[in-house]
Amino acid sequence: MIALQQVTKTFSISPTTSFTAVDNVSLTIARGSMTILKGPSGSGKTTLLALIGCMTRPSSGRIMLQGVETSFFQATDRSEGFDSSSLPERFLTEIRRSTFGFIFQQFNLIKGISALQNIMLPAYPTGEQQPVVRQRALELMEQFDLLRHCNSPVEWLSGGELQRVAIARALINNPIAIIADEPTAHLDSQLSQAFMESIGLLKDSGKTVLIASHDPIVYNSSRADQVVEMRDGRIVQQEPSV
Amino acid sequence: MHHALSRHRNILDFALSSLLRRKAKNISLFLVYTLIIFVIASLIFFVQALKREAALLLAEAPDMVVQRMIAGRHDLIPTNYGEKISAIRGVSEVTPRLWGYYYDPVFQANYTLLAPDTAPPPPGTITIGSGVARNLRIKTDDLVTFRSYSGTPLLLTVSGIMPLHSELVSADLVLMAAEDFQAMFRMPKDVATDLAVTVANPRELVTVANKIVELFPDTRPILKSELLRTYDSLFDWRGGMMVVMLAVALLSFVIFAWDKASGLSAEERKEIGILKSIGWETGDVLLLKFWEGAVISLSAFLAGVLLAYLHVFFSSAALFSHALKGWAILYPQFTLVPTIDGYQLSVLFVLSVLPYTAATIIPAWLAATIAPDAAMRS
Amino acid sequence: MRPSTCFILLLTTGLVLLLLMGIHARSSRVSRQAELQERAMLVHRLRLTDLCLFTEARYTRHPAMADLHAPFQDHPTALEHFPSGSLVTPPATLQRSYAPRP
Numbered sequence: 080m081i082a083l084q085q086v087t088k089t090f091s092i093s094p095t096t097s098f099t100a101v102d103n104v105s106l107t108i109a110r111g112s113m114t115i116l117k118g119p120s121g122s123g124k125t126t127l128l129a130l131i132g133c134m135t136r137p138s139s140g141r142i143m144l145q146g147v148e149t150s151f152f153q154a155t156d157r158s159e160g161f162d163s164s165s166l167p168e169r170f171l172t173e174i175r176r177s178t179f180g181f182i183f184q185q186f187n188l189i190k191g192i193s194a195l196q197n198i199m200l201p202a203y204p205t206g207e208q209q210p211v212v213r214q215r216a217l218e219l220m221e222q223f224d225l226l227r228h229c230n231s232p233v234e235w236l237s238g239g240e241l242q243r244v245a246i247a248r249a250l251i252n253n254p255i256a257i258i259a260d261e262p263t264a265h266l267d268s269q270l271s272q273a274f275m276e277s278i279g280l281l282k283d284s285g286k287t288v289l290i291a292s293h294d295p296i297v298y299n300s301s302r303a304d305q306v307v308e309m310r311d312g313r314i315v316q317q318e319p320s321v
Numbered sequence: 322m323h324h325a326l327s328r329h330r331n332i333l334d335f336a337l338s339s340l341l342r343r344k345a346k347n348i349s350l351f352l353v354y355t356l357i358i359f360v361i362a363s364l365i366f367f368v369q370a371l372k373r374e375a376a377l378l379l380a381e382a383p384d385m386v387v388q389r390m391i392a393g394r395h396d397l398i399p400t401n402y403g404e405k406i407s408a409i410r411g412v413s414e415v416t417p418r419l420w421g422y423y424y425d426p427v428f429q430a431n432y433t434l435l436a437p438d439t440a441p442p443p444p445g446t447i448t449i450g451s452g453v454a455r456n457l458r459i460k461t462d463d464l465v466t467f468r469s470y471s472g473t474p475l476l477l478t479v480s481g482i483m484p485l486h487s488e489l490v491s492a493d494l495v496l497m498a499a500e501d502f503q504a505m506f507r508m509p510k511d512v513a514t515d516l517a518v519t520v521a522n523p524r525e526l527v528t529v530a531n532k533i534v535e536l537f538p539d540t541r542p543i544l545k546s547e548l549l550r551t552y553d554s555l556f557d558w559r560g561g562m563m564v565v566m567l568a569v570a571l572l573s574f575v576i577f578a579w580d581k582a583s584g585l586s587a588e589e590r591k592e593i594g595i596l597k598s599i600g601w602e603t604g605d606v607l608l609l610k611f612w613e614g615a616v617i618s619l620s621a622f623l624a625g626v627l628l629a630y631l632h633v634f635f636s637s638a639a640l641f642s643h644a645l646k647g648w649a650i651l652y653p654q655f656t657l658v659p660t661i662d663g664y665q666l667s668v669l670f671v672l673s674v675l676p677y678t679a680a681t682i683i684p685a686w687l688a689a690t691i692a693p694d695a696a697m698r699s
Numbered sequence: 700m701r702p703s704t705c706f707i708l709l710l711t712t713g714l715v716l717l718l719l720m721g722i723h724a725r726s727s728r729v730s731r732q733a734e735l736q737e738r739a740m741l742v743h744r745l746r747l748t749d750l751c752l753f754t755e756a757r758y759t760r761h762p763a764m765a766d767l768h769a770p771f772q773d774h775p776t777a778l779e780h781f782p783s784g785s786l787v788t789p790p791a792t793l794q795r796s797y798a799p800r801p
Contacts, residue, residue, distance in 0.1 A: 125694075200599060206331070248599065
């Protein structure tokens, strides 16, 4: 479970001016739920995702992570978890790697290498044994019906297949939560539906899902437990979907 | 520990696949790098082996050679100087040396004629170095004509050829009896080219030299240590052609490390951004760049050094022979005894691998340190 | 095979070859000792002072014996005339004199 308590993120553009991307946001994300962040571009969705995903620290406020197993903190120790924003850099990276899987707007796959290698890539620096990672990657490819493209360079894949590779890559380190930033921005309706189905299945398997999107197919989805509307860095409306 | 090794191997895997993705560029980089190391390492091997050979051989040279000078130029030395010199305390033996140069106009080659004092060839015969035999295409019992200074031709029979493996010292030698030598050059019997002096105690050499100059102010003693020093500095890095070759090699290296250091391509930058966004830390990215550099520099260094060794010690430095031969007609055939100078090779390693690896890592530093959220946005 | 395995094998082979190179050098020196001795004996017997490397000119053939004028006796601009002149530095003997100091 993730709880944001009065989180603010400010970027300083020049010595005198600054820009507030996220302004006093408080939000609770239940484990195994799907939360959609809705709003126009520039509303702070991406920054909020980055904050939750331990990619950057808030300027003020706390982000409590509960139920996250790490090498330095036992989940059973404190019931409300720990504050990720106060952690030193190396712990933050460990959490980021093992807790969150990211899916990006542009998929961000590396050209010139195979789909399999792309999927395995986030696991390389963890020092996990390569045969183990490879096996897991193959299982994921099977799950997403990608096995025949095992060794194909990613340039040969269609849009839908690329999307599935991106999802598989986000899952390679067995994360608790999936974070997706505008995942359907470059997809047609059919593929967008397919994406929401895949994500729905992930949610069913127990993963916490967090999506930022201004695509109606996403935020109107029946699978969403919570839709948070943002504008100018603030939450303007919050509705738990029925 | 296992963890760390695994991480290195994983990142090495990716580094190799990155290199293979830009095959043409990286292969040419590797080849250029190898070539540069090859040239420099060949130089190191060749020069070291030659220096060592010179030191070992010239340890047997005369302790001191006394030359006579007239008006600053080398002149023949009267053999009676030797009597007074042998009287100096510390001198055990004084032997006049008869040697000189003979220019063969037919073959345009220079030979060194020498009349040894021990076991000279019988009068009318000569023992020749194998280089001379090769040049004149002659063998034992052939007749050779020399043009003596008196105008009359001197006919001498070849009684023996010196062994091939002694060419480094004897390739151009023509040994003859003293009478023939003196007849050849119309040299009077009471003079010699110079005197070879043996001194029992090497520490007395300088004292003896001083005394000789005191006795005969027109002489110039040359000590064995000076002989050795001449050869030590023979292929000194200062020496002309060496400097040129080295400069070219270093310059090309600088140029191509500069190309590396001048920054990453947009594609490389994007890739680093992607890696950061999927969970790679700055340290992981830098390790990747390190391995990319190290793969090329380590393999190029090994390949260059191994090829250089083969080149110098198995093909007698075939590529250098042209430069060394210069305009000489007679060039000795010799296979150098392998010598490895670990110190110089380590210096070469440090001077090539380190700057190259730095040139690969440093430009990536800036790109590698971008914040993950910025990477996520781009 | 993993690329890293391949590379590590290659590197190991290279290092082994380097080691062999060192062993070869050492063993060659031992096995060619006799040859070296023969050459050394020749130097001793004939009282030689120079290696026969550059036979282009007198001062290049016997660099240790050359005096200040030897190069120019062969050619007016001899010091840089023959290619080996650029390789051969002036002998150490030209720098000092044993004449007693006044």
